[in-house]
Amino acid sequence: MKTIRVSIIGFGAVGQGVAKVILDKQEYLESIGIDFKVVAIADSRTAAIDTNGVDLAALIARKNKEGTVGTEKLTGLKIIETIDHDLVVETTPTNIVTGGVGLENMLMAFKRKRNLVTSNKGPLAMQYSELMEAADAAGSKFLFEATVGGAMPVLNLARDALAGNKITNVEGIFNGTCNYILTRMMEEHAPYEQMLAEAQELGYAETDPTYDVEGIDTVCKMVILANCIFGMNATHEDVTVTGITKITPEALLLAHNDGYVIKLIGEVNDSRINVAPKLVPIDHPLAVGGSLNVASVQTDLSGPITVTGRGAGSIETASAILSDMISIYRN
């Protein structure tokens, strides 16, 4: 049994999801010879630390009852710097203006030669090459499947299952909120504002939906794909973007009558990165409904490979993080 000492930095929905899946998957993890021992958890105000392993179930319960994970005042950054451990799971919220605390956390993880798995898009969309250089210099493993499409595997699919293929294009639906709103506008022949309100009621959209509906979330994901798969050094400023707020039910109906749906499509290849609403034939693999995400990866040997899955959700995102964690430590 290999014991890996882990910190979870950020203890919102995703961080708690990671704690839950580590708990739930003890038996499976033992069967593959891995013991993830969480020695520290930080939320934005407090921390819980125990070098013998914290009580994950108790800390999840405490966080939900008290609003804080612990009583210690150590920041996530200080934990990464000072607590002896192997792997940082960084799940602080995405900040695409400054990269936020996530960027500092990641750079500190590499400075301390720890491995890193993250769901935080901001730093990767803003400072990709700086992060990669720091990880390489430290010899740290750095995986981030959860940043692109939640449970839908794209980066790992390209790296493992499609190994040997040259990827020439990636396109798809990378934002479940937009897909939900457009799908419902079509179904109900209802205007954007009404279906946005429904999505907000159901928790599919934030009170301020700008980040999703203006395509910014999709832009971040395309930038990560551009850098990771196509070796670009792009930032979100390199992406042309149009959101979904101007789409009308009439446009959706006209498209439908011609056998098309309208979807917010992100596309990246070695010459461009683009996010915009596009017509998709109704029987095309990209034409998935509801809040699903979908990615179609064009390859030289295998042709197009399309993968569909849930793009969000705390357990789904935690699952992507867990598969990265396993990928680093499995023999």
Next chain:
Amino acid sequence: MKTIRVSIIGFGAVGQGVAKVILDKQEYLESIGIDFKVVAIADSRTAAIDTNGVDLAALIARKNKEGTVGTEKLTGLKIIETIDHDLVVETTPTNIVTGGVGLENMLMAFKRKRNLVTSNKGPLAMQYSELMEAADAAGSKFLFEATVGGAMPVLNLARDALAGNKITNVEGIFNGTCNYILTRMMEEHAPYEQMLAEAQELGYAETDPTYDVEGIDTVCKMVILANCIFGMNATHEDVTVTGITKITPEALLLAHNDGYVIKLIGEVNDSRINVAPKLVPIDHPLAVGGSLNVASVQTDLSGPITVTGRGAGSIETASAILSDMISIYRN
């Protein structure tokens, strides 16, 4: 650079595809530190052997001109037994009555402690546990992504990208010939026989189409999934199967009017293995047209993950073999 001595046993479309992709991907393979040196190739009558590495391009040309790969009379089985090498790529044709020469080849590969990658469904559908035990006893790596859905990754997706997930169900379209015939019957409102003839003309269906249209090919794939993912010890005799030959254009039209398509669906979970035509909602991720394959993997953490791709084709199948080869030897 790690030099891996390889034999290719079976030099039809898939075996030649493997030779082509090894040639085409030299530069990429070098970049990841792997040199696949093919030291022997066998077709059903002849062999070419060179411990310094055969000339792949010349042998492909010879095979297409002369009909034989070489002048030596060594069988594939003898090559596996007597030529010193590391990895056997077994691409002889599937035989589901006896397992055929493929079964003997595979058992010999393990007897000689070689690693094995194959596209040959027969032995895996008939003698799965015997093969696994032999591989384990020998310490041989044994991968077979190409047996289930050609270029569409299913086994590797479940093992790597979905690591940590418990898979509770797999269903999908695993035979491109059936999908092509049903899609065209719907589009043309034409009877089965007519679209079978079209598929035969285009090379999508064999002269004797039984293996595809009666669902036997899908059965083999379901048995492999049942054994590999669900740890069963199933054979094709454990599967209930109905083919597509009785489906009428009227049935397809009635289904279409209710928002459904009819597809030959293979399904496997821990309690049953089934192959039969089923109604699928037209906007469901499984409702893909043409000759595509699709698999929907139900997981405990990630929900359903669906993957679509080309299920056949020599280069597509060779690509799945190459990704397995890389998976064994990449650090």
